[in-house]
Each structure stands twice: as structure tokens, then as C-alpha cells.
Amino acid sequence: MIDDWRVTISVSKISIRRLFWSKHLLKQVTASTFIETKTNFNMEQQNQIQDAGLFGLSIDTTGREHLKEATRWARFLAIVGFVFIALVAIFLIAGGSYIANMFGRVNQYNDLNSGFTTGMTIGIIIYYLCVALLVFFAYLFLYRFAVNMKMALQGNNQELLNRSFQNLKILYRYWGILTIIALIFVGLSFVIAILGRASM
Amino acid sequence: MDDNQSILELQVDQTASKNLSEVSRWAKFLSIAGFVFMGCMLILFIAMRSQIASTLSQVIPGFADVNSLGVLVAFFIIIAGIVFLLMYFLFRGSILIKKGIETKSQDMFNNGLASLKAYFMMYGILAIIALISNFVSIF
Numbered sequence: 001m002i003d004d005w006r007v008t009i010s011v012s013k014i015s016i017r018r019l020f021w022s023k024h025l026l027k028q029v030t031a032s033t034f035i036e037t038k039t040n041f042n043m044e045q046q047n048q049i050q051d052a053g054l055f056g057l058s059i060d061t062t063g064r065e066h067l068k069e070a071t072r073w074a075r076f077l078a079i080v081g082f083v084f085i086a087l088v089a090i091f092l093i094a095g096g097s098y099i100a101n102m103f104g105r106v107n108q109y110n111d112l113n114s115g116f117t118t119g120m121t122i123g124i125i126i127y128y129l130c131v132a133l134l135v136f137f138a139y140l141f142l143y144r145f146a147v148n149m150k151m152a153l154q155g156n157n158q159e160l161l162n163r164s165f166q167n168l169k170i171l172y173r174y175w176g177i178l179t180i181i182a183l184i185f186v187g188l189s190f191v192i193a194i195l196g197r198a199s200m
Numbered sequence: 201m202d203d204n205q206s207i208l209e210l211q212v213d214q215t216a217s218k219n220l221s222e223v224s225r226w227a228k229f230l231s232i233a234g235f236v237f238m239g240c241m242l243i244l245f246i247a248m249r250s251q252i253a254s255t256l257s258q259v260i261p262g263f264a265d266v267n268s269l270g271v272l273v274a275f276f277i278i279i280a281g282i283v284f285l286l287m288y289f290l291f292r293g294s295i296l297i298k299k300g301i302e303t304k305s306q307d308m309f310n311n312g313l314a315s316l317k318a319y320f321m322m323y324g325i326l327a328i329i330a331l332i333s334n335f336v337s338i339f
Contacts, residue, residue: 058306059209059212060310063313070317153210161216165220168223169219172222173222176230179229179233183233
């Protein structure tokens with residue numbers, strides 16, 4: 001009898017622990033997208049000198065040329081992206097009345113009498129500002145990749161090289177996660193459309 | 201450590217190879233998503249080409265003649281080709297970098313970096329074209 005109790009208690013403990021860990025893992029995964037901090041550097045720096053001999057790959061002259069060229073273009077792209085985002089943000093914030101006016105003009109041709117309200121205009125502006133912020137982060141990672149790589153190649157600095165690759169990793173992971181979210185939304189909209197058709 | 205490194209070449213050490221294999225994993229996913237997206241667009245375009253042509257003929261007055269559908273198809277093929285090339289570079293780069301790290305092959309790794317370079321370069325050139333076309337449309 002007592003054994004039975006023990007078993008149930010331990011099972012419930014395990015399930016609670018599992019729940020905790022899954023929550024914890026989720027938190028970790030979401031946090032690690034943004035916070036790729038330098039905690040690992042100090043630990044792995046000590047191993048690097050020993051590892052260097054074991055790993056045959058290096059950035060030789062060919063790879064260096066490729067990376068230099070890639071860096072140049074990535075930096076250009078990032079700067080263009082920053083300027084573009086700044087222009088969009090300025091347009092959204094300063095041109096609010098213009099946008100409202102534009103929607104007002106749309107309302108004139110709208111027979112359905114379900115025009116855009118001021119609240120909707122503000123909502124749309126905030127939505128696009130959020131999109132601009134999301135894209136800004138992507139360009140920030142790209143810029144960091146480019147700048148760190150350039151300095152690493154100039155000063156032969158291993159730590160900066162690693163940080164540069166880390167930023168490239170974050171960049172692609174970021175785009176990947178955004179793509180997955182977008183795909184989920186596309187799938188949801190398909191499901192809603194099909195359900196809407198079915199109920200009609 | 202800095203003194204040591206300035207004589208030696210930069211190494212792709214454990215941290216870097218871990219980061220790069222993650223890069224290649226996500227880049228592969230993104231490129232495949234791009235391919236699939238492009239395929240869907242192509243199917244949609246083929247399925248709805250008459251509707252697209254009729255819609256455009258309302259907006260653009262001289263669109264009604266037969267040649268304009270050919271122009272539309274050519275335009276679409278050019279855009280699809282550009283996107284395909286871009287995604288191909290990303291895909292090739294990701295696969296070569298990953299294989300280069302796994303088999304420790306310097307040649308493969310360098311080719312992967314070359315593909316990555318081509319990808320960024322093409323992106324940059326497209327950005328320049330977009331900027332120029334924007335400026336032209338403003339003035």
C-alpha cells in the first residue's frame with residue numbers, strides 16, 4: 001500500500017518536473033535567440049589554443065578574399081536597410097496625417113460605408129512600425145556580422161571572428177523563426193478560409 | 201593569445217564550426233522555403249494568368265493585345281530566375297559549408313564561403329537596382 005503511494009508520488013513528481021523543464025526549455029529557446037551573450041567565450045577561449053590544432057579548417061587566403069567581399073556587400077546592405085527603415089519610420093510618424101488623408105480618400109470611393117476610422121489608422125501605423133522594428137533587428141545582426149568580420153580579418157582576431165559567425169547564426173535563425181511564424185499564419189489563414197467556405 | 205594568433209591564420213575552431221553548422225541549417229531551411237514559395241507562386245501564376253491579364257488590361261489601357269501576355273510571362277520568368285539564383289546560392293553555400301566542416305575539407309569550405317559571397321553580392325546588386333529604380337520613379 002505504502003509502496004503504491006510512493007510510486008504515485010514519484011510519478012507525479014516526475015511529471016511536474018517534466019512540465020517545469022519543458023517550460024524552462026521554451027523560455028531558454030526564446031531567450032537564446034536574442035541573448036547570445038559572451039558567457040561561453042571565456043570558457044571556450046581557454047580550449048581554443050588546444051582545439052586549433054585538432055580542427056584542420058582555417059580561413060586561408062582564398063576564404064579570406066571571399067569573406068572580405070561578402071563582408072563588403074553585407075555592410076552595404078545593412079546600411080541601405082538602416083536608411084530605408086529610418087525613412088519608413090519617419091514617414092509613418094511624421095506623415096500620419098497624410099496617411100489618414102489617404103485613407104479618407106479611399107473612404108470616398110467606398111460604397112460599403114465601412115470606412116477607415118482614426119483608430120484603425122493609428123493601428124495600421126503601429127503595425128508597420130512593429131514590422132520596421134523586426135526588420136531593423138535583422139539588419140542589426142547583418143551589420144554586426146559585417147563589422148566584426150572586417151575587424152577580425154584586419155587584426156587576425158579569433159574572438160571577433162567567432163563573434164561575427166555568431167551574429168551570422170543569429171541572423172539566419174531570426175529569419176528562420178520569422179519565416180516559420182509567417183508560414184503558421186499562412187496555414188491558419190488557409191484553415192480559416194476553408195472553414196469559412198464550409199460554413200457558408 | 202593575441203600574439204599567438206597574429207602569426208597564425210584564423211582558425212575555424214569549435215565555437216566557429218558550431219556556429220557555422222547552425223548557420224547552414226537555418227540557411228538551408230530558408231532556401232528550401234524560398235524554393236517552395238517560388239513554386240507556389242509559379243503554379244498560382246499559371247493557374248490565374250488570364251485573370252491577371254484581364255485585371256491589368258483595366259489598369260493599363262494598351263494591355264489588351266496578345267503580345268502583352270508574353271511580356272508579362274517574360275517579366276515573371278526573369279523575376280523567378282533571379283529569386284531562384286539567389287536561393288540556389290544560399291542553398292549551395294549552406295550545404296558546402298556544412299560538408300566542409302564535417303569532412304574538414306578546406307576546398308569545400310572555401311567554395312561554401314564563395315557561394316555565401318555570391319549570395320550577398322547578388323543581394324547587394326539587387327538593392328542597388330531597386331534604389332536606382334526608386335530614385336528614377338521619384339524624379
